[in-house]
Amino acid sequence: MRPKGEISHGVKGMTVIVKTVASWVKVLIFLFGINIVLFGHLTPGGGFAGGVILASSYVLLMLAFGREFAEENLPLPLASKLDCLGAFMFALIAVLGVVFGGSFFLNFLFQKYLPGHALHLVSAGIIPLCNIAIGLKVGASLFLVILMLSVSCKGTE
Amino acid sequence: MTKVLPAFVVIPLATAFILPVLGKKGKNVATVLANLVTITLLVLAIACIGKSGVYQVGNWSIRVGIILVLDGLSSLMLLAINLVSAAAMLFSARYMEQYTAKSKYLSLFVLMVAGMNGVVLSGDLFNLFVFLEIASLASYALVGFGCGEEELEASFKYMVLGSVASSFILFAIALVYGNTAYLNMACIAKAIQSSGLNAGLTFALALFIVGFGLKAALVPFHAWLPDAHPSAPAPISAMLSGIIIKTLGVYALTRIVFNIFGVSVSVGWLLVTLGLLSMIAGAFLAIGQWDFKRLLAYSSISQVGYVVLGIGLGATLLAKKANPAWASLALLGGLFHLVNHAVYKSLLFLTSGSVEMSTGTRQLKEMGGLAQRLPVTRTTCTVASASIAGIPPFSGFWSKLILVIAAVQAGLYWIAAILVFVSLCTLIMYLKVQRFAFLGELPENLREIKENKGTMLVAMVVLALLCVVMGLLVIIPSLRDSILKPAVDVLTVGPKHWEIAGILKM
Amino acid sequence: MLYALCFLLFMVGLYCAVVKKNMVKIVIGLAIMEYAVNLFLIMLGYRAGGAAPIIDRTYLEVGTDKVAANFINTSVDPLPQALVLTAIVISLGSLALIISICIRIYGKYGTFDITEIRRLKG
Numbered sequence: 001m002r003p004k005g006e007i008s009h010g011v012k013g014m015t016v017i018v019k020t021v022a023s024w025v026k027v028l029i030f031l032f033g034i035n036i037v038l039f040g041h042l043t044p045g046g047g048f049a050g051g052v053i054l055a056s057s058y059v060l061l062m063l064a065f066g067r068e069f070a071e072e073n074l075p076l077p078l079a080s081k082l083d084c085l086g087a088f089m090f091a092l093i094a095v096l097g098v099v100f101g102g103s104f105f106l107n108f109l110f111q112k113y114l115p116g117h118a119l120h121l122v123s124a125g126i127i128p129l130c131n132i133a134i135g136l137k138v139g140a141s142l143f144l145v146i147l148m149l150s151v152s153c154k155g156t157e
Numbered sequence: 158m159t160k161v162l163p164a165f166v167v168i169p170l171a172t173a174f175i176l177p178v179l180g181k182k183g184k185n186v187a188t189v190l191a192n193l194v195t196i197t198l199l200v201l202a203i204a205c206i207g208k209s210g211v212y213q214v215g216n217w218s219i220r221v222g223i224i225l226v227l228d229g230l231s232s233l234m235l236l237a238i239n240l241v242s243a244a245a246m247l248f249s250a251r252y253m254e255q256y257t258a259k260s261k262y263l264s265l266f267v268l269m270v271a272g273m274n275g276v277v278l279s280g281d282l283f284n285l286f287v288f289l290e291i292a293s294l295a296s297y298a299l300v301g302f303g304c305g306e307e308e309l310e311a312s313f314k315y316m317v318l319g320s321v322a323s324s325f326i327l328f329a330i331a332l333v334y335g336n337t338a339y340l341n342m343a344c345i346a347k348a349i350q351s352s353g354l355n356a357g358l359t360f361a362l363a364l365f366i367v368g369f370g371l372k373a374a375l376v377p378f379h380a381w382l383p384d385a386h387p388s389a390p391a392p393i394s395a396m397l398s399g400i401i402i403k404t405l406g407v408y409a410l411t412r413i414v415f416n417i418f419g420v421s422v423s424v425g426w427l428l429v430t431l432g433l434l435s436m437i438a439g440a441f442l443a444i445g446q447w448d449f450k451r452l453l454a455y456s457s458i459s460q461v462g463y464v465v466l467g468i469g470l471g472a473t474l475l476a477k478k479a480n481p482a483w484a485s486l487a488l489l490g491g492l493f494h495l496v497n498h499a500v501y502k503s504l505l506f507l508t509s510g511s512v513e514m515s516t517g518t519r520q521l522k523e524m525g526g527l528a529q530r531l532p533v534t535r536t537t538c539t540v541a542s543a544s545i546a547g548i549p550p551f552s553g554f555w556s557k558l559i560l561v562i563a564a565v566q567a568g569l570y571w572i573a574a575i576l577v578f579v580s581l582c583t584l585i586m587y588l589k590v591q592r593f594a595f596l597g598e599l600p601e602n603l604r605e606i607k608e609n610k611g612t613m614l615v616a617m618v619v620l621a622l623l624c625v626v627m628g629l630l631v632i633i634p635s636l637r638d639s640i641l642k643p644a645v646d647v648l649t650v651g652p653k654h655w656e657i658a659g660i661l662k663m
Numbered sequence: 664m665l666y667a668l669c670f671l672l673f674m675v676g677l678y679c680a681v682v683k684k685n686m687v688k689i690v691i692g693l694a695i696m697e698y699a700v701n702l703f704l705i706m707l708g709y710r711a712g713g714a715a716p717i718i719d720r721t722y723l724e725v726g727t728d729k730v731a732a733n734f735i736n737t738s739v740d741p742l743p744q745a746l747v748l749t750a751i752v753i754s755l756g757s758l759a760l761i762i763s764i765c766i767r768i769y770g771k772y773g774t775f776d777i778t779e780i781r782r783l784k785g
Contacts, residue, residue, distance in 0.1 A: 044717065048752055080177060087174040091167060097215070104163040105215040119720050145759045149766065283746055290753045294760060301764060306771045309764055310780050316761050317689055321680060323757075324696040327750060328673065331700060334743070335707045 051138025086137030159210030169271035229643025325368035343655035373406020391510020399503035428469025435462025467491020490559035526599035708740030
């Protein structure tokens with residue numbers, strides 16, 4: 001039973017109320033995701049959990065406005081390239097451990113260049129950088145996965 | 158040499174993330190890059206023969222960090238893996254032109270190679286699991302690559318059984334961690350040596366055997382293999398049959414049974430039984446097949462049974478503390494058969510791919526007389542069939558001879574008799590392939606087919622030459638001592654291997 | 664005792680993955696198996712009366728020499744938590760792959776019933 005006043009349903013998006021609130025909330029979710037990624041070495045979370053939250057802000061966009069809107073917002077080739085970029089950054093940081101320190105995956109920032117103060121944001125060497133790379137990769141790839149899985153959605157049925 | 162060890166994993170991983178970016182326009186660049194990577198890995202693997210060492214990732218000590226270990230067994234497996242993947246990658250440069258998303262294929266292939274190299278080099282139990290999963294996931298995606306109906310069904314069955322196997326393995330790792338509080342293989346071995354096996358650890362060993370047996374397609378657990386191997390594209394079938402079931406299954410099982418838990422008579426007899434069942438069931442089921450690749454898949458089950466039989470025989474003899482020369486001989490036969498089978502089974506799958514690309518069919522009844530139109534394919538297929546059937550002087554003969562001699566020396570004449578009988582069955586099934594595919598009359602619709610050119614031929618010819626030459630690995634003592642003997646020594650010393658390698662002091 | 668219940672959950676998942684005929688139910692069975700293993704891993708690190716293994720700035724007020732001893736004496740084992748994070752990521756990837764294969768199979772065969780998806784025989 002559809003109540004009157006509903007504009008569209010299913011693939012084209014949801015009601016006006018949902019769309020308005022979603023456009024405010026999605027920014028907050030994205031910001032929360034960035035917070036979890038950046039402070040991963042201090043509070044629980046880190047790359048993977050933060051990446052999932054980043055992806056979920058785009059999934060909210062997809063649910064509220066429809067698939068095509070989300071696809072215009074973050075096009076598929078761009079998401080794919082961000083995905084590869086994140087993973088490649090991670091491998092690059094690991095290889096830089098060899099160049100600067102002599103051992104693969106060595107925490108060269110912590111041991112030589114930028115120790116920082118304990119329990120502040122700038123500390124623990126390469127771990128925040130790795131978290132950022134992983135957050136980027138997981139966010140982009142989860143968004144890609146859900147977008148791909150929804151291609152076979154049969155619309156309003 | 159130990160400084161190079163992370164390169165085996167990092168180079169393919171980094172390449173796997175560059176390749177999808179190149180996309181459709183850079184398809185040729187992507188192919189060249191992927192081939193360069195596999196050939197580089199092969200060169201590195203050849204440079205690692207006979208060396209050994211330990212690499213501490215991130216300079217963490219072994220109590221808290223991950224280590225990469227290169228010893229005799231690892232270097233033998235690295236050689237086999239990188240050889241077959243270089244050949245399969247060369248073959249797929251031309252073969253995969255039939256499919257559309259080639260750069261994604263190359264990326265997944267290189268990821269699979271990275272996973273397998275990581276499994277073989279890892280010195281830490283959970284790290285082994287992570288790399289095992291990387292290789293398994295890449296192979297699930299590659300089996301269903303063509304997205305036709307049969308491929309998807311085969312990929313689904315393979316994935317379900319593979320995920321069940323991985324869950325068993327993770328459960329067993331959790332049990333081992335709970336009982337010994339270590340994840341590093343050396344520390345676990347030392348803890349088990351001092352405290353013995355309690356109920357939890359025995360259960361973990363049983364779960365490991367089930368999990369790795371599912372991955373290696375031993376006989377009660379083989380249900381996925383006859384569907385998955387034929388449906389995959391030909392180079393992927395070669396990789397699956399040639400190295401994945403052996404790295405993810407047989408190598409991991411061997412490492413855990415010999416070097417971590419220590420052999421016992423019951424485990425040894427269990428492995429012997431599984432090997433015998435696989436040999437016999439695989440051979441009988443293969444003879445009745447009319448699909449070329451399905452016959453090859455069942456024959457894989459049978460040959461992996463040979464390998465597990467050799468290893469199980471070595472384990473039993475070591476546990477009974479019989480003459481150590483007999484145990485070494487059985488292990489030598491098993492490991493040499495592993496390497497041999499990697500080479501000739503992958504060659505057989507590559508030739509079947511070449512036949513399929515030329516004729517468009519896999520059914521033996523629709524082929525015939527291809528010897529006139531496809532000469533190079535025919536020659537390489539005959540070399541590989543002779544090798545797998547155990548005809549001297551090809552490589553398969555030597556490994557089967559060593560296994561038979563080991564069984565006779567240990568006094569187990571019935572095992573030797575079964576070995577010879579299954580060899581005869583193997584000969585029959587490959588004579589069938591030769592008769593129906595290559596000899597006989599050429600059907601009407603196949604009069605105009607042409608031989609395939611280019612890199613496919615190069616890959617097949619290289620592997621065929623190796624089939625002929627590899628018998629020398631056991632005959633020439635210097636080659637045997639540098640390549641095969643260190644691997645056997647790693648297994649015969651068992652859990653003391655980690656002390657000898659000097660790991661426990663780090 | 665709790666470990667035996669975990670194993671029971673694992674067996675429930677295994678039963679579901681092996682016996683059921685609908686493809687989606689098989690996938691759910693696999694997911695239950697993975698949950699059971701992750702649960703088992705986390706329970707291994709438990710210590711009665713322990714605290715979460717996080718050091719924040721209130722710890723530092725105790726004095727930097729006592730931080731390590733305090734941590735070792737009161738927190739639960741953090742290593743299984745790292746293992747479980749990795750295992751969850753792996754099972755996410757594997758679940759995404761198997762669901763997409765299910766969707767493609769539905770597109771080709773028109774049914775989710777695996778007894779009808781038997782083109783490969785022999």
